[in-house]
Amino acid sequence: AAPLSQFSLPPKLPSPTSRHVAVIGAGAAGLVTARELGREGHSVVVFEREDQVGGTWVYTPKVESDPIGLDPRRTVVHSSLYQSLRTNLPREVMGFRDFPFVAKRDDEKNVRDPRRFPGHREVLLYLKDFSREFGIGELVRFETEVEYVGLVDGGKWKVRSKKRGELGVDEIYDAVVVCNGHYTEPRIAEIPGVDTWPGKQIHSHNFRIPEPFRDQVVILIGSAASAVDISRDIAAVAKEVHVASRTITDGTIGKQPGYDNLWLRSMIKSAHEDGSVVFQDGSVVFGDVILHCTGYKFHFPFLDTNGIVTVDDNRVGPLYKHIFPPALAPWLSFVGLPWKVIPFPLCELQSQWIAGLLSHRIDLPSEEEMMEDINAFYSTLEVSGKPKRYTHNLAGCQFDYDDWLAIQRGSALSEEWRKQMYSAVSKRKRAQPETYRDEWDDEDLIIQANHDFIKYFP
Ligand code: FAD
Numbered sequence: 001a002a003p004l005s006q007f008s009l010p011p012k013l014p015s016p017t018s019r020h021v022a023v024i025g026a027g028a029a030g031l032v033t034a035r036e037l038g039r040e041g042h043s044v045v046v047f048e049r050e051d052q053v054g055g056t057w058v059y060t061p062k063v064e065s066d067p068i069g070l071d072p073r074r075t076v077v078h079s080s081l082y083q084s085l086r087t088n089l090p091r092e093v094m095g096f097r098d099f100p101f102v103a104k105r106d107d108e109k110n111v112r113d114p115r116r117f118p119g120h121r122e123v124l125l126y127l128k129d130f131s132r133e134f135g136i137g138e139l140v141r142f143e144t145e146v147e148y149v150g151l152v153d154g155g156k157w158k159v160r161s162k163k164r165g166e167l168g169v170d171e172i173y174d175a176v177v178v179c180n181g182h183y184t185e186p187r188i189a190e191i192p193g194v195d196t197w198p199g200k201q202i203h204s205h206n207f208r209i210p211e212p213f214r215d216q217v218v219i220l221i222g223s224a225a226s227a228v229d230i231s232r233d234i235a236a237v238a239k240e241v242h243v244a245s246r247t248i249t250d251g252t253i254g255k256q257p258g259y260d261n262l263w264l265r266s267m268i269k270s271a272h273e274d275g276s277v278v279f280q281d282g283s284v285v286f287g288d289v290i291l292h293c294t295g296y297k298f299h300f301p302f303l304d305t306n307g308i309v310t311v312d313d314n315r316v317g318p319l320y321k322h323i324f325p326p327a328l329a330p331w332l333s334f335v336g337l338p339w340k341v342i343p344f345p346l347c348e349l350q351s352q353w354i355a356g357l358l359s360h361r362i363d364l365p366s367e368e369e370m371m372e373d374i375n376a377f378y379s380t381l382e383v384s385g386k387p388k389r390y391t392h393n394l395a396g397c398q399f400d401y402d403d404w405l406a407i408q409r410g411s412a413l414s415e416e417w418r419k420q421m422y423s424a425v426s427k428r429k430r431a432q433p434e435t436y437r438d439e440w441d442d443e444d445l446i447i448q449a450n451h452d453f454i455k456y457f458p
Pocket of ligand 1: 024029030078081146179180182336
């Protein structure tokens, strides 16, 4: 294949105004945001606390001092990856739209993982390829944490950052794009009586390998992708694994097919001093560990907006289209907040829109109109009985959202094969959680995807 650079750097679009923009984070969201801002002619500085790009995809065996993640003084470990993690999306679907995540040959430095649902290291290598291809690394200040972002006179932003081992520095930017990820600050299930329960508690943020659970009775709370993976991982060594889920359907409760030590149970009702845990259906288990696979909180400890942006029950708001607080648009934006989505292409579209708005090549509605849109959206959520914490859950509507963004910017709509493949994989994942990564029947869609990718590898 020809080198990507032949076509991956299109001629710069006419850029009426170039801005000085701070991007916080060099994960997938920050990398693609930096690329899009650069393509639009803005000057970009990316701040990254760690010493490399990749964010979540930089696996570390390190865990935090407080296994449940409640102690605000704990040293934060950013990534929540566990050692055995393979992607839960096929690589065709997962990659950026114009930089497909195709299997690569090993090179002198790295052995590559060609599987369709590769291990986590392959995603990191892909993000590094992306960063190298588009020269993003040169824009990143590594080992530099953003400690404070706040408004100053004239509508600009003060960004205080601190490079490891140095003093903090204040700088002024026209705009700030927040790309700090949202899988680091644990959310914990509230369990009546847990304070007197004698067992251990841990959040999946601090789960790496199953070994510490050998011969233990583990009660795992949650039913999202990582809960499914981790319960199977642990069942290989634990005495018993009991998965407590809010979203069980009748007929699935009880011992799980193919296992003699894995049960699906209703939600936990209470925990007790004698070590027992009582489930809502009345069953009782004496457990050693409660493992909370209960998700994460949005967390922006550096951000000071004078109360304009708040996080309330995991709703970051008010945000127009999950990106802009109307009163501060387009000068403050968030990339990558939506979940139950395909994150990379979604971040790509969000950042393209932001880049075009910052240069005034495209326009936003008025502040009032944006607020009306947000309030109408919140009302729809309320009417449909969705809790606030589901505000950024785009299950069932991510492609409408992606296409809306694409239209704002005049980009291509989501590919039909991507939509169909996502839906096929979601169904397979539910039906065969152990095997969906290695057995499939959407070969026709893979062919269509690869055919589409040819334009990026002429
Ligand atoms: P991150 O990758 O978290 O990057 C944020 C970056 O910001 C980090 O590098 C961090 O160091 C930096 N940062 C944070 N605060 C500061 C600060 N104050 N100053 C400077 N830098 C800062 N997605 C998929 O597409 N496929 C999958 O299979 C998949 N599996 C997943 C499995 C798990 C267990 C988890 C947790 C997530 C998974 N995801 C998956 C979602 C994943 O989060 C996204 O793919 C993507 O990594 C999100 O990128 P991001 O840039 O938004 O956040």
